[in-house]
Amino acid sequence: MKPIRIGKISFTNILPIYHYFDQRGTQVELIPQVPTQLNRGMAKGEIDMGPISSFAYAETYPDYVLMPDLSISATGPVGSIFLFTRGEELADLHQARIALTNTSASSVALLRILLEKFAGAKPEYVTMDPCLDDMMNRADAALLIGDDALKGLWRNSGYRILDLGQEWYNRTGMSMTYAVWAVRREIAETRTAELEEIFVRFMKAKEKGQRDPRPVIREAMRQLGGDVPFWDRYYDGLSYDLREKEIAGLKAYYRYGAELGLLPPDVQICMLDLPAGLGMR
Known part of the structure; x- marks a missing residue:
């Protein structure tokens, strides 16, 4: 069976999720690209899942479902x-x-x-x-x-x-969600068990990134520069959750985008159906 191809944003803002992501023993392939490339790759079926622009999800939302509790969001300054x-x-x-x-x-x-x-x-x-x-x-x-x-x-x-x-x-006065973790619907319908395992690993990676950000900060400094206080402030301002607050802000963004004719009306936010408590293993 082909590996599940997982997109990875080629920016340091994603490090708290991917630095600790453990792909050992799984059939996955990580594909690092900038957001617009990931958007196109998902749309063409060249990438199976991963973070894409919130805008890109809304453009063709019937083709995707979202992994719960994963995003790149901020309430206030996003810092980049x-x-x-x-x-x-x-x-x-x-x-x-x-x-x-x-x-x-x-x-x-x-x-x-x-x-x-x-x-x-x-x-x-x-x-x-x-x-x-x-x-x-x-x-x-x-x-x-x-x-x-x-x-x-x-x-x-x-x-x-x-x-x-x-x-x-x-x-x-709302949170803004810049990227969501989307899964192509055909993958969600045919490879459920693998997606459940991948989700567990992403949630473990997120928890480790929040608990011990020092290795993440060292990697960010290695890639881009800056100092510890800068990266401390930067990552402290970002949220990787997708909960009530983030979804409310996302719905407002979609509503305003539709009013300007940038997005289709009535975008539906559809979550991957996972067993309750799965991310808490």
């Missing part, structure tokens, strides 16, 4: 989804030219919700590779996510940096 500007607030970008990273889907839609719904803006958008200098040479503001956003933060180029998680919270 930034809009770089020359001093402007969101409300000042009414007719601006905004460069969007080509590595994101959820964050692009989130920015459009913040600008078009809450600020009433109608900016011009251009999608580009995630290079801050090139983006700001062609636009008034630039959206970067993940490690690209952190590199831009550390460069301290003199730009104003707006955290989209904080901007969302300021306007809604």
Whole structure:
């Protein structure tokens, strides 16, 4: 039987889940890619499960089910989804030219919700590779996510940096969920026992990452730099749960996205049917 192909976001924000993930004795293959690549891979059937953009799930939700209690979320600042500007607030970008990273889907839609719904803006958008200098040479503001956003933060180029998680919270008072763990429905229907085992291992990895973040922080520093206090604050601001609070914020995001015509109406959040207490083994 072919291994279950599991996507892995190629950013440090995912380390608290994957650093401790134990794939020994399982038929799984980890596929590291940036979010938009994972979205496409899932849609094409090249990846069987893993974290995809919340936006990508909503686009074709009938094809997927979600693993419970796994996400990348934040209530307030997310710490690595930034809009770089020359001093402007969101409300000042009414007719601006905004460069969007080509590595994101959820964050692009989130920015459009913040600008078009809450600020009433109608900016011009251009999608580009995630290079801050090139983006700001062609636009008034630039959206970067993940490690690209952190590199831009550390460069301290003199730009104003707006955290989209904080901007969302300021306007809604809600959590924002950026990625969800999706499973292709055909895999969910045919390989249930394997998915149950994978889920248990993800939950154990998440618990270890929360209990002992020091190895995770060392790996983040090895990959990207920074220091212990930075990574302590960064990971403390992220949630990897998908519970009532995260689902409420996700539903609001989907509702606003549908109002702008970015997403289909009435997106259904469908969870993988797992035995009660399975993740507590």
